[in-house]
Structures are given as structure tokens and as C-alpha cells.
Amino acid sequence: MTPGRLTFFALVLLLGLASRAAAEPAPTFRIRILAARDYRAETLRYRQQLERLVAALNHRTSSPQVRFDLVEIRPWDRLSAQASLGELVEDLEKREPGADVDWVVGIASAVPLVPTNNIGKARLFGKHFVLRSAAFHHYSPTLVFLHEWAHTLGAVHVTEAGSLMLPSYDVRAQALDPVNALVVATVLRARQAGTPPDKLLASLRAILRDRGPPWPEYLREVAPLLSRRAEAPPPCRDRARERAIDELSPVRKPAGKGAP
Numbered sequence: 001m002t003p004g005r006l007t008f009f010a011l012v013l014l015l016g017l018a019s020r021a022a023a024e025p026a027p028t029f030r031i032r033i034l035a036a037r038d039y040r041a042e043t044l045r046y047r048q049q050l051e052r053l054v055a056a057l058n059h060r061t062s063s064p065q066v067r068f069d070l071v072e073i074r075p076w077d078r079l080s081a082q083a084s085l086g087e088l089v090e091d092l093e094k095r096e097p098g099a100d101v102d103w104v105v106g107i108a109s110a111v112p113l114v115p116t117n118n119i120g121k122a123r124l125f126g127k128h129f130v131l132r133s134a135a136f137h138h139y140s141p142t143l144v145f146l147h148e149w150a151h152t153l154g155a156v157h158v159t160e161a162g163s164l165m166l167p168s169y170d171v172r173a174q175a176l177d178p179v180n181a182l183v184v185a186t187v188l189r190a191r192q193a194g195t196p197p198d199k200l201l202a203s204l205r206a207i208l209r210d211r212g213p214p215w216p217e218y219l220r221e222v223a224p225l226l227s228r229r230a231e232a233p234p235p236c237r238d239r240a241r242e243r244a245i246d247e248l249s250p251v252r253k254p255a256g257k258g259a260p
């Protein structure tokens, strides 16, 4: 099922509110994964690694409960170690618009040559995100994947313990917090309906009106972003656009003996 056919009931499922009562399957989205040249070179059986990631995503029982149909793993003809994650997201968008899929995911080399802590980056309200393959070695790749995926649906960092949207990796953070889950469901529904950005902004304002931090600042930041999306794409070096690309930092080391 594509977002265009996503039912409201499936959105309820996404929020995890009816996960026990409902026998309906979780919504399924089509994804294409592009594997950078150096990631492929350094990873034995990289295709199996990516297929295992998707299988793990599809067996989750925490919010968000979604399924992914891996339509293709395609070589990404570039070296990713030298590039920042922001540059990689932009390159991915240019090379693979992904008109026939719901999301395009790039997998980059594990260790960047320029030291950085970041292991993932996404376009806010976009359909592209990039993960460094370090996510497979030291973290839970499913949690890193879903964190970035949620950013593309408008989710932002919160400080709520246990939220998938903590700014630093935490293996205990397994599920979306309720407000981010509401934002994700709202943006998904807008994609389904082809809702204009100004109407989506009005919906977000309605559900976030009386929330505390970080939501007032969030609304101030997404307002110009959504307005701009109704027009031409902004130039690559636009500062507002830079802010719209998120990074997940692994400052907080995994707790316990290994990630799930």
C-alpha cells in the first residue's frame, strides 16, 4: 500500500493506539536503498545486511508500526567517506528522486574521513535520508532508520525519556513519543490526501497549539519551510534548508550489553 491508499485505520495503527485490538496489517511503504561504493566495498554481503534490516523493521511491535517493501537495492556510484551526511542527502535527492517509491534511503561508509559523530541524516518533510553503516555495527539499525524516517514526516527531537526522537542514540528509546506520533500521522495523512503545505501547517498548528517546548519553536521553523515547499526548491546553501536537514548523533552510547 502506498501513502495514497493509506487508510485512517492504518494511521491509528501507526500511532500504536489500537495495536492489540486490530488485526489489520500495518501500512506498507515502498522503499529503494542506494548503497554507496565504499560501503559496498567494505561490507561483505551488503545486500543481505540491508535485507535483514528491512526484515527487522517489519517485525517491530512498538510505535511506529509500519512495514517496508524493499523494491530495490541499487549501487550508489559515489564515495561517501569524504562527504558530509548533508552533502550525501542532497546527492541522493538529485540522483534518485524516487518517483515510484515512498522513500529513498542511502547507506554510506561506516567511518567518515572527516571526524563526525553523526550516523544519520534526513530531509525534514522530504523522502530521502542517509545512514552511515556504523549503525549496523554499534547501534540498532532499525532505531536509527526509524528516527530518520520519522524526521521526513515532520518529527523533531524531544527530551522525553524513551522517545525514538531523542537527539542522541539510546537503545532504550524504542517508540515514538505521543506528540511526535501525532505529527507523523498528520503528515502521513497530508501526503495521502495531497494536502497543500499551508493546510498541513494549519493542521500542525491546531494539534501543537498548546504544547510546551520544543513545539512553539518547531512551528516557527516549519512555517517558512512549508511555505517555501509550495514554491521552487530553495538553493542548496540556504541556511533554512540546512536546518531542515537533521542529524542523529550517537553521543550517548548504547546501554546494556549490545543493541537489539
Ligand SMILES: [Zn+2]
Residues within 6 Å of the ligand: 147, 151, 157, 166, 167, 246, 247, 248
Ligand atoms: Zn534526529
